[in-house]
Amino acid sequence: MAGFGKNQFSEDGSERTPNSSGASSGLPWWHPKGWGKKILGGIAATIVILIVVIVVPVVVTRNKDNAYPNYSTLTYSLSESYSGTSFFDEFDYFTGYDPTAGFVHYVPSEQAEALNLTYASSSSAILRVDTSVNSSSVPNASTGRFSVRISSKKQYANNQLFIFDVKHTPTGCGTWPALWLVDQDHWPTNGEIDLMEAVNVVGSTENQIALHTTEGCTMSGQRKMTGTSLQASCLNSTHGNAGCGVHAGPSTFGTDYNTGGGGVMAMELRSAGIRMWQFARSTIPSDILANAPDPSIWGDATADFPSTHCDIDTHFRNQSIVANINLCGSWAGAAEVFAENCSGTCSDFVADHPTAFADAYWEFGAFQVYSARNTTAARR
Ligand SMILES: *[C@@H]1O[C@H](CO)[C@@H](O)[C@H](O)[C@H]1NC(C)=O
Ligand SMILES: *[C@@H]1O[C@H](CO)[C@@H](O)[C@H](O)[C@H]1NC(C)=O
Ligand SMILES: *[C@@H]1O[C@H](CO)[C@@H](O)[C@H](O)[C@H]1NC(C)=O
Ligand SMILES: *[C@@H]1O[C@H](CO)[C@@H](O)[C@H](O)[C@H]1NC(C)=O
Ligand SMILES: *[C@@H]1O[C@H](CO)[C@@H](O)[C@H](O)[C@H]1NC(C)=O
Ligand SMILES: *[C@@H]1O[C@H](CO)[C@@H](O)[C@H](O)[C@H]1NC(C)=O
Ligand SMILES: *[C@@H]1O[C@H](CO)[C@@H](O)[C@H](O)[C@H]1NC(C)=O
Ligand SMILES: *[C@@H]1O[C@H](CO)[C@@H](O)[C@H](O)[C@H]1NC(C)=O
Numbered sequence: 001m002a003g004f005g006k007n008q009f010s011e012d013g014s015e016r017t018p019n020s021s022g023a024s025s026g027l028p029w030w031h032p033k034g035w036g037k038k039i040l041g042g043i044a045a046t047i048v049i050l051i052v053v054i055v056v057p058v059v060v061t062r063n064k065d066n067a068y069p070n071y072s073t074l075t076y077s078l079s080e081s082y083s084g085t086s087f088f089d090e091f092d093y094f095t096g097y098d099p100t101a102g103f104v105h106y107v108p109s110e111q112a113e114a115l116n117l118t119y120a121s122s123s124s125a126i127l128r129v130d131t132s133v134n135s136s137s138v139p140n141a142s143t144g145r146f147s148v149r150i151s152s153k154k155q156y157a158n159n160q161l162f163i164f165d166v167k168h169t170p171t172g173c174g175t176w177p178a179l180w181l182v183d184q185d186h187w188p189t190n191g192e193i194d195l196m197e198a199v200n201v202v203g204s205t206e207n208q209i210a211l212h213t214t215e216g217c218t219m220s221g222q223r224k225m226t227g228t229s230l231q232a233s234c235l236n237s238t239h240g241n242a243g244c245g246v247h248a249g250p251s252t253f254g255t256d257y258n259t260g261g262g263g264v265m266a267m268e269l270r271s272a273g274i275r276m277w278q279f280a281r282s283t284i285p286s287d288i289l290a291n292a293p294d295p296s297i298w299g300d301a302t303a304d305f306p307s308t309h310c311d312i313d314t315h316f317r318n319q320s321i322v323a324n325i326n327l328c329g330s331w332a333g334a335a336e337v338f339a340e341n342c343s344g345t346c347s348d349f350v351a352d353h354p355t356a357f358a359d360a361y362w363e364f365g366a367f368q369v370y371s372a373r374n375t376t377a378a379r380r
Helices: 037-066 084-090 109-114 255-259 335-341 346-352 375-379
Strands: 076-082 091-093 104-106 118-120 125-128 145-147 149-152 160-168 175-182 192-197 208-212 244-247 263-270 273-280 303-306 320-327 361-372
Touching (some): 076 084, 084 118, 104 320, 109 118, 145 320, 160 175, 192 263, 208 273
Parallel strands (some): 104 145
Antiparallel strands (some): 091 149, 118 125, 125 361, 149 320, 175 192, 192 208, 208 244, 273 303
């Protein structure tokens, strides 16, 4: 309390002390009734200044962060379907070594078929890792295991709604499976959208959703989602290219997800933002099952990437649908990451344990792409 009362000025400007009993009014110095107009005016002015200096900037900042795009209802109609025995027909097979230093050989379509790494029936499409060779068989896995990476021939612009039926997610030490969209030849310029991704899954874990972009795309403003934000910056060169990730919640990848029959990932790509909903099999909305999806009635997304601090139109272009199962590589194979749930080194494990990859497979139902009706054209 030292100093309190010092520099407290009376109406006439003379200094008073806490012990003075109030000059003109006879009231104690601290009693507001004894304060004159100048003091009251001074206090009022101080309060106004404080409001302007402190409160207004906070409110302005809040308003900017509270800004939220208008996800007005769009009307979608089916434009593409990848399904049945022709599921793989409109995909290209990426071949050769993995761009992220994975311990894997991506095989062309003929070899994938011969090894039964891709297989489509009327109801399911399977994409798996080879389980037949080890490091001393012929051919061998000493420089990487056979796997598959497919990308849709068609590239998508925005104002689309994607519905992915995912019945089984790949599991096992060394695995790094992903279901995503990207323009492979213009990365990160044209953006990357990761719908399902996880590494070294030996039980049940959270699906990690993310975007990867060039500069000028962050998720620092208001979002409406049930998932947990991991990083706000989507810039590829921050956080070791982790992207602006979102954890989708318990049982969204791995054993529990698979045991429940998987579910549906829905992704709306539009100028207002990118939203993804992950539904377990038992909670798929009836409008999706009826092939008439309407995101406006699904409630908060699992992951919301609003356009508030990210121009979606310029950061995301020419997106192909990609599904792959990488092995080891810069994420799954990082020593400290692999060691979390697995033992030995990732490449030794992958080379020498073919049967450990029996559950390292994606099983998909149909992939559907719906396009928003072009209201500009419709009005003409
Ligand atoms: C959102 O956009 C729709 C369609 O353009 C419009 O009808 C609606 O009024 C907008 N809502 C808000 C809150 O701006
Ligand atoms: C290929 O895999 C499918 C799905 O697992 C299986 O039903 C089929 O029998 C396999 N084909 C061969 C030739 O092994
Ligand atoms: C594995 O296969 C490669 C050719 O892909 C060959 O050069 C190498 O000698 C083989 N290693 C073993 C242990 O057979
Ligand atoms: C590797 O595969 C070959 C051929 O299938 C088999 O004979 C051999 O026992 C396997 N080696 C190991 C270490 O599993
Ligand atoms: C690793 O194991 C722990 C339990 O020991 C589990 O909670 C976690 O989800 C596992 N991670 C993966 C990726 O499977
Ligand atoms: C990020 O992208 C830039 C090109 O925009 C590239 O030069 C750089 O190597 C990338 N960094 C990482 C960590 O991927
Ligand atoms: C998208 O792809 C088309 C066709 O390949 C190409 O003409 C166009 O320049 C690409 N757009 C961007 C922004 O990369
Ligand atoms: C919508 O239609 C108009 C007129 O035909 C066209 O100029 C515009 O590019 C279309 N927009 C999209 C997103 O397809």
